[in-house]
Amino acid sequence: xxxxxxxxxxxxxxxxxxxxxxxxxxxxxxxxxxxxxxxxxxxxxxxxxxxxxxxxxxxxxxxxxxxxxxxxxxxxxxxxxxxxxxxxxxxxxxxxxxxxxxxxxxxxxxxxxxxxxxxxxxxxxxxxxxxxxxxxxxxxxxxxxxxxxxxxxxxxxxxxxxxxxxxxxxxxxxxxxxxxxxxxxxxxxxxxxxxxxxxxxxxxxxxxxxxxxxxxxxxxxxxxxxxxxxxxxxxxxxxxxxxxxxxxxxxxxxxxxxxxxxxxxxxxxxxxxxxxxxxxxxxxxxxxxxxxxxxxxxxxxxxxxxxxxxxxxxxxxxxxxxxxxxxxxxxxxxxxxxxxxxxxxxxxxxxx
Ligand code: NAP
Numbered sequence: 120x121x122x123x124x125x126x127x128x129x130x131x132x133x134x135x136x137x138x139x140x141x142x143x144x145x146x147x148x149x150x151x152x153x154x155x156x157x158x159x160x161x162x163x164x165x166x167x168x169x170x171x172x173x174x175x176x177x178x179x180x181x182x183x184x185x186x187x188x189x190x191x192x193x194x195x196x197x198x199x200x201x202x203x204x205x206x207x208x209x210x211x212x213x214x215x216x217x218x219x220x221x222x223x224x225x226x227x228x229x230x231x232x233x234x235x236x237x238x239x240x241x242x243x244x245x246x247x248x249x250x251x252x253x254x255x256x257x258x259x260x261x262x263x264x265x266x267x268x269x270x271x272x273x274x275x276x277x278x279x280x281x282x283x284x285x286x287x288x289x290x291x292x293x294x295x296x297x298x299x300x301x302x303x304x305x306x307x308x309x310x311x312x313x314x315x316x317x318x319x320x321x322x323x324x325x326x327x328x329x330x331x332x333x334x335x336x337x338x339x340x341x342x343x344x345x346x347x348x349x350x351x352x353x354x355x356x357x358x359x360x361x362x363x364x365x366x367x368x369x370x371x372x373x374x375x376x377x378x379x380x381x382x383x384x385x386x387x388x389x390x391x392x393x394x395x396x397x398x399x400x401x402x403x404x405x406x407x408x409x410x411x412x413x414x415x416x417x418x419x420x421x422x423x424x425x426x427x428x429x430x431x432x433x434x435x436x437x438x439x440x441x442x443x444x445x446x447x448x449x450x451x452x453x454x455x456x457x458x459x460x461x462x463x464x465x466x467x468x469x470x471x
Contacts, residue, residue, distance in 0.1 A: 122148070123197040123198065124149055124151035124152075124195065124197050125148045125149065125150055125151060125196055125197065125198060125200060125462075126152040126153070126186075126193040126196035126198075127142075127150060127152070127154065127201075127202065128154050128155075128188050128199050128202065128203050128212075128222075129155060129188075129201060129202035129203035129204065130155055130168075130185065130202070131153075131155040131168045131169075131185065132202050132203075132204070132302060133171060133299065133302040133303050134202030134302075134455050135153075135202035136170060136172055137172070137202075137450045137451065137455035138150075138200050138455045138458070139153070139164075139176075139177075140172045140174055141399070141451070141456055141459055142459065145398065147398065147463065148462065150179075151195070152183070152186050152192070152193045152195075153180070153185055153186065154186040154188045154189075154199075155167065155185050155188065156187075157187060159185045161184065161185065162185050163182055163183065163184060163185070164176075164181055164182070164183045164185055169303065188203070188207075188211045189214070190214055193215075193220065194220075198220060198221040198223060198462065198471055199215055199221070199223070200223050200458055200459070201222055201223065201224040201225060202454070202455065203224075203226050204226075205226045205227050205228055208224065208227075208228045212224055212226065212228065212229065213255060215261065216253075216255040217255055217256060217261060218258070218261060219257075219258045219261040220261050221260060221262050221263075221264070221470075222261070222262070222263045223264050223266075223459075223465070224263060224265045224458070225265075225455065225457075225458055226265070227268065227325065229263050229265050230265045230267065230329060231329070231332065232263075233342065233343070234253045234254070234255075235253070235265055236264050237266070237332050237333055238264055238266060238333075238461045239266065239267065239272055239333055240392045240397070240400070240460050240461060240463075241276060241279070241392055241400075241404045241405075242276060242279045242333055242334070243334070244392060244464055246335075246337065247264070247464065247465060247468055247470060249343065250264065250465075251341070252341055252342075262470070264461055264465065266453075266454070266457040266458050267325075267329045267330075267457075268325040268329055268453070269296075269300055269363055269449035269450070269452075269453025269454055270294045270325075270326050270363050270365060270447075270453070271329045272428070272447050272452050272457055273365055273428045273445045273446060273452070274330055274365060274367065276404065276405055276445075276447070277367065277385075278290070278334065278369070279334070279388065280387075280388035280405075281371065281381060282346070283384075283388070284373075284380075284384035285371040285372060285380075285384070286371060287346070287348050288348055288372050289348050289349045289370045290348065290349075290350045290351070290367065290369050290370075291351045291367070291368045291439070292326060292350065292351070292352050292353070292365055292368075293352075293353045293366045294352065294353065294363055294364070294365045295315075295357045295363065295364045295365070295366075296322070296354060296357065297357070297360055297361050297362050297420075297449055298359065298360060299449060300356075300363065300449045300450070300453075301356070311356060312358060315358075316355065316356040317353070317355050318354070323352040323353065323354050326352035326354065327350045327351070330346070331345040331346045331348070334346040359416045359417070360416075361420050361425075361448055361450060362417070362419070362420030362447070362449065363416075363447055364446050365444065365445045365446070365447075366442070367443055367444070367445060368436050368438065368439045368441070369436075369439060369442075370440055371440045371441065377435070378435055378441065381441050382407065382433060385405060385407055385430065386407065388405070390404050392464065395464070395467050397460060397463040397464060397467065399426060399459050399463055400426070401424070402423065403423065404427065404428065405427070405428050405429075406427055406429045406430070407431075408430065408431035409431075411432055413431045414429035414431050414444065414445075416446060419446055420447075421448065424451070424456070425450075425451030425452055426448075426451060426452050426456050426460070427452075428445060429446045430443055431443065431445075431446075432444040
């Protein structure tokens with residue numbers, strides 16, 4: 120297999136560090152350059168980074184010199200992953216795409232752009248074709264692909280089988296979000312220790328809009344026709360380190376669907392990437408749990424290296440039709456791991 124030289128933009132941040140950790144020993148991708156702000160540029164990665172991972176920073180990554188986030192400084196990479204702060208991602212990511220360097224981004228800035236795929240490989244791999252509509256690159260093969268907000272990943276993965284089997288009329292989702300989702304240093308300890316904060320700025324809007332693009336259909340002219348059902352979202356910060364837990368209530372289009380029908384739809388769902396042998400893909404993307412105490416962030420967030428989504432408590436709802444709990448690892452499945460899986464899909468499909 121050809122090895123790709125990759126760059127990481129925002130490599131010193133919480134998501135950037137997760138990229139560095141997950142790409143160590145990756146069979147296809149080798150970290151060639153790391154980049155961050157002018158504050159970090161010129162230092163070694165070890166000096167510039169407050170390493171938050173519970174693994175030892177590798178020698179090879181630690182001694183890389185942090186570059187400024189310019190296409191010139193990263194001219195010799197095949198593509199970049201971006202964990203950039205959203206205040207700077209618009210400009211920097213576009214500079215890379217225009218310079219012919221593909222960008223696989225975690226930032227929110229281009230997620231709703233009509234030429235940019237918002238990808239979850241198990242849910243909408245066919246949206247990758249939007250890349251062909253992009254006109255950003257003035258030379259070469261530059262493009263931008265994004266992955267969704269960290270709550271949207273478990274939400275759309277759990278909705279996909281139900282949406283396909285029964286149609287969805289409306290969704291109410293309450294997300295209990297881990298503190299690692301706020302980056303570092305994140306939420307002040309005095310706010311979150313022994314407490315719950317019932318507001319996360321900007322989060323509810325993303326949860327109410329991004330799933331509609333992801334579950335949308337490609338029209339004959341290649342545009343995405345978004346799904347059209349209302350989602351009501353609430354976002355709570357809870358004192359959990361990793362793993363966002365969602366309580367979901369769904370009204371279905373089809374009448375009289377029983378929990379056993381939904382269980383069958385989830386168990387019979389055909390994962391569209393299961394035969395592609397992508398290195399980061401979980402063997403079982405969605406796990407259905409029977410123990411009513413499960414899933415739990417501390418116990419199940421790291422299932423299948425943090426790439427599996429776990430569903431439990433599937434039952435008839437008191438309002439609407441169905442109710443369930445779903446868990447996904449926010450910085451792996453919902454951020455760096457999801458982006459790496461996107462890049463693996465793009466390699467297999469010939470875009471990279
Ligand atoms: P973070 O810890 O604050 O890291 C931000 C990164 O951006 C750092 O590497 C920082 O470099 C770099 N940066 C800031 N200003 C810059 C500039 N002017 N030029 C170049 N680089 C600059 O943030 P994070 O939590 O990792 O989040 C990164 C992105 O991923 C955000 O867009 C976030 O919304 C998204 N995201 C996060 C999560 C999560 O669970 N945390 C999940 C999904 C998506 P310095 O160290 O040099 O300042």
